[in-house]
Amino acid sequence: MIAIILAIVLGLVMISMAIAALTAYRVRAAVLASGIVSLIASIIYLLLAAPDVAMTEAAIGSGLTTIIFFYVLNKIRRSDV
Amino acid sequence: MYKNMFIILLLAGFGLLLGSFLLTHHEYLSLPQLPAYYADNTAPEVGAANVVTAVVVTYRGFDTLGEVTILFVAASLIAMFLKHSKAPRHDRHPRPSSVILSTSQKLLFPLIVLFGAYVFANGHLTPGGGFQGGAIIATGFLLLLMANPQAEFKHGLLNAIESISGTSYVIIGILGAILGLGFLDNRFISLGQLGTLFSAGAIPVIYSLIGLKVGAELSNILHHLNEVQNEE
Amino acid sequence: MEYLTLQNIGLVTGFMLMLIGLYGALTQKNILRIIVAFTIFDAGLNLVIVALSYIKGRVAPIIDQTTGVTNLSEKFVDPIPQALVLTSIVIGVGVTGVMLTFALRMFKTRHSLDINDFKQTKW
Numbered sequence: 001m002i003a004i005i006l007a008i009v010l011g012l013v014m015i016s017m018a019i020a021a022l023t024a025y026r027v028r029a030a031v032l033a034s035g036i037v038s039l040i041a042s043i044i045y046l047l048l049a050a051p052d053v054a055m056t057e058a059a060i061g062s063g064l065t066t067i068i069f070f071y072v073l074n075k076i077r078r079s080d081v
Numbered sequence: 082m083y084k085n086m087f088i089i090l091l092l093a094g095f096g097l098l099l100g101s102f103l104l105t106h107h108e109y110l111s112l113p114q115l116p117a118y119y120a121d122n123t124a125p126e127v128g129a130a131n132v133v134t135a136v137v138v139t140y141r142g143f144d145t146l147g148e149v150t151i152l153f154v155a156a157s158l159i160a161m162f163l164k165h166s167k168a169p170r171h172d173r174h175p176r177p178s179s180v181i182l183s184t185s186q187k188l189l190f191p192l193i194v195l196f197g198a199y200v201f202a203n204g205h206l207t208p209g210g211g212f213q214g215g216a217i218i219a220t221g222f223l224l225l226l227m228a229n230p231q232a233e234f235k236h237g238l239l240n241a242i243e244s245i246s247g248t249s250y251v252i253i254g255i256l257g258a259i260l261g262l263g264f265l266d267n268r269f270i271s272l273g274q275l276g277t278l279f280s281a282g283a284i285p286v287i288y289s290l291i292g293l294k295v296g297a298e299l300s301n302i303l304h305h306l307n308e309v310q311n312e313e
Numbered sequence: 314m315e316y317l318t319l320q321n322i323g324l325v326t327g328f329m330l331m332l333i334g335l336y337g338a339l340t341q342k343n344i345l346r347i348i349v350a351f352t353i354f355d356a357g358l359n360l361v362i363v364a365l366s367y368i369k370g371r372v373a374p375i376i377d378q379t380t381g382v383t384n385l386s387e388k389f390v391d392p393i394p395q396a397l398v399l400t401s402i403v404i405g406v407g408v409t410g411v412m413l414t415f416a417l418r419m420f421k422t423r424h425s426l427d428i429n430d431f432k433q434t435k436w
Contacts, residue, residue: 155407
């Protein structure tokens with residue numbers, strides 16, 4: 001029961017973060033929001049009995065993707081980035 | 082206007098498709114035939130405690146070889162797009178990184194690499210494996226890059242690790258075809274006892290090679306992106 | 314109440330993420346935002362595949378003392394979708410990296426990030 005309540009809360013946070021990623025004014029806020037979506041997805045993978053996938057998503061999907069985004073954003077110097 | 086209508090129609094159709102799938106699907110009560118075979122026969126046939134690792138490395142090892150190839154192609158494409166100009170680098174003096182970062186990097190970098198090696202060497206016993214361990218090693222390399230962004234790294238070392246581990250991966254696969262039952266078969270080394278570090282035949286060797294290759298490729302991508310930063 | 318299972322929650326969340334990502338990829342003008350929408354679509358798709366492999370009351374497919382070595386097919390969740398998603402996540406970061414460097418290259422030649430400024434494939 002606790003797992004289901006936790007999953008509902010995490011799912012709602014995930015969906016609102018995804019909406020925030022599309023509506024944010026600055027691109028760097030959008031990138032951070034999509035990183036949070038990946039990070040919460042890794043917790044839901046753990047609830048769904050998939051620890052291997054959870055580790056991969058936390059290390060690669062949430063960590064390295066965000067870092068690669070920021071390396072590229074650092075190169076594009078504009079006001080709305 | 083027509084474009085917006087089209088987008089709304091497309092989204093509504095896709096949503097209807099997903100919704101009807103959600104209403105009609107039934108949760109499995111028992112495993113289908115193939116996953117049940119994998120779950121029952123991994124321990125006697127392959128000798129790995131982690132069934133996902135057995136599926137990734139042995140039962141579907143050919144897929145993993147293709148995946149590593151795709152990652153290699155992506156890294157080469159990134160290197161090609163970011164090929165920086167041969168103009169002499171004007172040495173501007175950037176702000177040096179903070180004392181906290183450069184000191185903690187010396188302490189943390191070996192620990193992070195050790196943890197990555199632990200994750201991929203124990204891939205057949207615990208959650209984790211070559212891809213996760215490789216990503217952790219790339220994170221350690223990222224810390225190194227952030228602490229001294231202007232440093233010149235030995236580019237050849239990364240490339241050498243990558244090509245040597247990739248070649249050995251294929252050679253081990255061919256050895257499995259000659260000495261065992263098929264390409265990437267792990268049983269030409271004795272299986273050992275289930276649950277110990279030196280068990281599951283060639284799986285720890287193959288996963289360590291995958292870990293080194295993935296780590297070197299991801300570090301290579303980060304290194305290329307960092308060089309573009311410096312060149313500006 | 315019987316619809317409120319972990320699998321259904323995972324499926325609904327994944328479907329919502331896929332729809333949000335598709336909407337973003339179709340309506341955004343900025344190339345970087347389109348790439349962000351693609352990563353959200355990717356996360357939703359992976360979540361759907363893993364949620365389909367879940368069976369209530371079963372454990373992760375790793376043999377240890379609590380599972381024993383007999384009757385494993387009645388204790389484990391489906392391992393094949395998990396292995397496929399493992400592959401998919403790693404390929405996803407490679408594809409995202411290629412898209413981002415391509416966007417950087419386009420910005421350097423045209424000094425614009427708007428997708429409507431790129432009418433021709435050659436420049």
